[in-house]
Amino acid sequence: NAGVTQTPKFQVLKTGQSMTLQCAQDMNHNSMYWYRQDPGMGLRLIYYSASEGTTDKGEVPNGYNVSRLNKREFSLRLESAAPSQTSVYFCASMGVGQPQHFGDGTRLSIL
Amino acid sequence: GDSVTQMEGPVTLSEEAFLTINCTYTATGYPSLFWYVQYPGEGLQLLLKATKADDKGSNKGFEATYRKETTSFHLEKGSVQVSDSAVYFCALSAGGSYIPTFGRGTSLIVHP
Numbered sequence: 045n046a047g048v049t050q051t052p053k054f055q056v057l058k059t060g061q062s063m064t065l066q067c068a069q070d071m072n073h074n075s076m077y078w079y080r081q082d083p084g085m086g087l088r089l090i091y092y093s094a095s096e097g098t099t100d101k102g103e104v105p106n107g108y109n110v111s112r113l114n115k116r117e118f119s120l121r122l123e124s125a126a127p128s129q130t131s132v133y134f135c136a137s138m139g140v141g142q143p144q145h146f147g148d149g150t151r152l153s154i155l
Numbered sequence: 156g157d158s159v160t161q162m163e164g165p166v167t168l169s170e171e172a173f174l175t176i177n178c179t180y181t182a183t184g185y186p187s188l189f190w191y192v193q194y195p196g197e198g199l200q201l202l203l204k205a206t207k208a209d210d211k212g213s214n215k216g217f218e219a220t221y222r223k224e225t226t227s228f229h230l231e232k233g234s235v236q237v238s239d240s241a242v243y244f245c246a247l248s249a250g251g252s253y254i255p256t257f258g259r260g261t262s263l264i265v266h267p
Contacts, residue, residue, distance in 0.1 A: 048198075075253050086259035087199075087244070094253040102254070134198055143189050143248070144255060146198035 046070050050135050050147035057125045057154045065120040065150050067135030073145070075138045076118035078102075078110060080131040081149075087134070093118055125154045157182040161245045161258035168235055168265050176230040176261050178219075178245035186247040188212075188221055188228040193242040193260070202230075202243070240265045 051066045069076065078090040079102075089102030093112040107129060109121045118137075122129060130153050136144040162177045180188070187206045191199040203212030208223035217232045228245060245258040 077254075084259075087257050089254065092253060136199075138253075138255075141187075143187075143191075143201045143204055144199075146191075146200070148196075148198045 048147035054151045068117045069137040073137035073139045077136040078120045079134045130154045157256040159258040164262035171234045174232040174235045178228045186249040189246045191244040
């Protein structure tokens with residue numbers, strides 16, 4: 045019963061480096077999401093994928109790209125990391141008419 | 156657009172105290188309402204939900220009632236424990252939307 049699995053759990057990058065955050069779900073959910081969580085800011089939606097083959101921007105998409113690789117996997121890429129992207133990143137999935145299921149997060153620091 | 160407003164924290168209580176965390180919402184139609192809990196270092200987990208007016212969601216001693224007339228979904232627990240210390244998020248999901256709307260979260264700290 046893995047649910048939503050995120051890798052890595054922790055990462056430190058230097059400004060300008062790139063990296064991809066991975067997310068996979070085993071609940072056969074159609075929709076998947078990437079959020080960032082910053083102190084005092086709650087959850088902010090970066091990108092989402094309503095179904096396999098589609099992706100759309102959320103509230104704070106600048107500096108990020110996503111790929112819905114298949115129904116299970118939804119990755120988030122930072123092409124040129126900036127200190128403002130230091131945050132905790134959460135992936136979530138959701139079935140029709142159901143609540144969201146969240147991963148345990150990736151803690152990303154950019155120096 | 157849809158929105159969720161919840162009381163700011165932190166809420167600090169002694170063990171066995173009564174808890175209320177207020178949540179009000181604005182939405183078109185008849186959304187489903189949720190409370191999520193986030194323990195330190197973890198992701199959000201669904202705590203309880205209600206899908207129509209006057210429904211009461213409950214789990215682990217927590218309760219919340221979907222009040223359409225006051226557009227509210229307040230979270231309550233009769234006797235909190237130190238292990239309830241966490242951040243609590245109120246959220247709604249409107250029919251036909253892929254994007255749930257979250258409140259900003261309320262931190263609860265319970266002292267022994």
